[in-house]
Amino acid sequence: MTTTNRQIHLASRPDGEASSANFRLVEAPAPEPASLAVGQVLVRHHYLSLDPYMRGRMNDAKSYAVPQKLGAVMGGGTVGEVLASRHPGYQPGDKVVGMGGWQEYAVVDAAQPGALRKVDTTHVPLSAYLGAVGMPGVTAWYGLMKICAPVPGASIAVSAASGAVGSVVGQLARAKGCRAVGIAGGPEKCAYVVDELGFDACIDYKAHADPKSLYQALADATPDGIDGYFENVGGAVLDAALARMNAFGRIAMCGMISGYDGAPIPLAHPALILQSRLRVEGFIVSEHMEVWGEALGELAGMVASGRLKYRESVAQGLESAPDAFIGLLKGRNFGKQLVKLI
Amino acid sequence: MTTTNRQIHLASRPDGEASSANFRLVEAPAPEPASLAVGQVLVRHHYLSLDPYMRGRMNDAKSYAVPQKLGAVMGGGTVGEVLASRHPGYQPGDKVVGMGGWQEYAVVDAAQPGALRKVDTTHVPLSAYLGAVGMPGVTAWYGLMKICAPVPGASIAVSAASGAVGSVVGQLARAKGCRAVGIAGGPEKCAYVVDELGFDACIDYKAHADPKSLYQALADATPDGIDGYFENVGGAVLDAALARMNAFGRIAMCGMISGYDGAPIPLAHPALILQSRLRVEGFIVSEHMEVWGEALGELAGMVASGRLKYRESVAQGLESAPDAFIGLLKGRNFGKQLVKLI
Structure with a gap:
């Protein structure tokens, strides 16, 4: 039995306000562990991050954000668990943060700098790596x-x-x-x-x-x-x-x-x-990767010790991502907007 | 015979556009050398500088520029010649730059930091100290x-x-x-x-x-x-x-x-x-006095060697200052706007 990898694609660019009609839910077969190339990691996403910058990428205008391609999976930050790996730095069960996009599974070239990062969920919840510690x-x-x-x-x-x-x-x-x-x-x-x-x-x-x-x-x-x-x-x-x-x-x-x-x-x-x-x-x-180490260290310490609090708005299921994203643009979320995928 | 010191006072604050009706020409007796206190210097102005910042000072609004007082001499940069001095650093005949205001003569407390500065006109014309070297x-x-x-x-x-x-x-x-x-x-x-x-x-x-x-x-x-x-x-x-x-x-x-x-x-x-x-x-x-020495040194060198060119719009006589100032605000000047007072 082939597992399904549900994805949200950008179907059309907004003319004015973005709406859920700009998105399309697509079902693709999930990547098979056996199909991984050397250096690749198969990740199952637990949470998808929704962020305001994504609205800019929906336009085809010159902006700092490269436009999101039409008919392709929406980009976005994700946290999840490694299911299979052909990269020595990652093992099944590892918790990772990456840019997996609006979909349930992703294959990541882990050798690419910044593509995937292993995270420790002992003192910091996994979802926080998309928010206060992300x-x-x-x-x-x-x-x-x-x-x-x-x-x-x-x-x-x-x-x-x-x-x-x-x-x-x-x-x-x-x-x-x-x-x-x-x-x-x-x-x-x-x-x-x-x-x-x-x-x-x-x-x-x-x-x-x-x-x-x-x-x-x-x-x-x-x-x-x-x-x-x-x-x-x-x-x-x-x-x-x-x-x-x-x-x-x-x-x-x-x-x-x-x-x-x-x-x-x-x-x-x-x-x-x-x-x-x-x-x-x-x-x-x-564009300021030089500060990430110092910043993440301080933020993780503050979250772990309870000195940095945060709230999450969690939408359930990939299909809820478009409406949750529109809500974020209108300020309907309360705290970090996430989509829970498991 | 008492010499006259003609002055331009701010008569009223502009309601919208500034006009020459906001100014008033006043005749006062020129300060007498015999009346100087210790540390004071009597300067005859050769040129008055007209600058856009003066427009802001004509309003009574909160701004970085302290409002110009009504019924008092308009403030402004001046260059001129020392006529009499009770400060050891200044002798009659010295060329000086200061903030003498819209008038023909001024008494300056030369001991006050930044109030008066002696300038060398061997290679740089006196008026340039109100412009490219000012x-x-x-x-x-x-x-x-x-x-x-x-x-x-x-x-x-x-x-x-x-x-x-x-x-x-x-x-x-x-x-x-x-x-x-x-x-x-x-x-x-x-x-x-x-x-x-x-x-x-x-x-x-x-x-x-x-x-x-x-x-x-x-x-x-x-x-x-x-x-x-x-x-x-x-x-x-x-x-x-x-x-x-x-x-x-x-x-x-x-x-x-x-x-x-x-x-x-x-x-x-x-x-x-x-x-x-x-x-x-x-x-x-x-607010950045720390750079003035370095900047003025470089600018004076460039003017003296002809590498820094400038143009002046020179209005003749103190009475022409209001119209020249209005013209400056409307871009009618061409280069540095000065008023020649001698």
Whole structure:
């Protein structure tokens, strides 16, 4: 009996908002252990990671992300278990993290640098390697430590604060002796950010449709201004944060999810970059591999010791991935969005 | 007979565009040498510098520039000659640069750090200490060298390219082995930038009212993209430059003159900062005094040897200062705007 490998392909590119109609569920035969070439590893995926950057790859536009090919398996981070291996570094039963894509099984050329990494699940749950101890965690670490470069006592703010990246930014900032203020959507997320994650304050941007109201709420939460801002959303939230920046503040531009689906959202007052002598820097964590070792080490230690908390939204089954992804783009997830495949 | 010290005061704050009606010519008695206190120096101004930053100071808004007081002499850089001195470092006849303001004479507390600096006019004309070998020159030097940080072969672009700052940016970039592309208003300025200053190309933004046309012209002039951009104007020009930036490019935000008079001009595509992983940094040269010695030394050497060229727009007489300043804000000047006071 041949096992089935269910896959999600990109069926069409979005015209405006992405929808589940852009995806197609495809059934392929699962790779056979006997068919592995030397150096290859067969992995069964336990979790698939859904991340905002995937929306950019669905377009055919020039962007930092190489466009996702039409009619091919959607790319994405995965954790799973080795079923069979023709690479000496991997044995059946090993837990691994890789870029297996939106499918249940993958054959990986393990000799390729960065293609597969064995992970220890003694103190860190497997799924965390897609979140706080994975790409989102390192993203938070890089933007905070290398761009915002906070000193103890500094005021750090972060948008999408309950998300996979934002939640790590604020907790790391607190661990560095900073004041951490989050911006999130809805009272439940804000309560979680303050009560569970230990941020000093959190603004509910959904309660402030008017830019002046949003600015005032942020001003109340950041009485000493903002020294470092970590941006995940863009739009009105970025406008408000920019206006609260202290002189010589730093802004790490990590994501602009509010503008991914439609027309670009302008920045209302770019002259503030000059007036407040800010440094605004965009980055992609995969271009800074030199920090991954240090960052993952620190993040794993914090998770293992309970000092770094995280929440996961887990959708069940590969077929649920498209809807879960659309929900992520709309902020319906709460914490790291995963799809459980077993 | 008492000599008259003519002064220009700020009479009112602009509501929208600045106009000459915001200024008032006032006649005061010139300070008497006999009235100098210990440490004071009496300077007769030869030239007054007019600079875009003065527009910001006319507002009462929170900005990096302390607001100009109503009913007081407009602040501004000046060069002149010492008439009398009770400071041992200054003798009558010494040529000096300072912040004497929009008036014909000033008494300066020379002991105050940075208040007055003696200059050598053997190889560098006195007026150049307000331009290429003064604050505008150091501004160009700082933004190019410390923010754009160009390497030989890099593509550097600068707006207001025929102006006091922009002209130095491009010539310095060429001296560092870079390709220099200017953006300026009108065919005469563009021809000057290329033919006299030696830039590789110059775009006339006035010939491209449509953003797509402006972008295409800039694209034609920067076939390899832009690695470092020095911004003096903001608005549509910044939008076009942002779209031409190469990955990991740097933008030095020095001025946004296009938005000084009216409503803020939004930035159309802030997501490009992330997509191209740019560093965008605002700065004010007076906050980086540590570079002035090195920068002025290099700039003076280049002017003295003829490798750094500049042009001056010289208005005659203090009474012409308001109109000359309004003209500067509208781009009517050609090169460094000065007012000759003798």
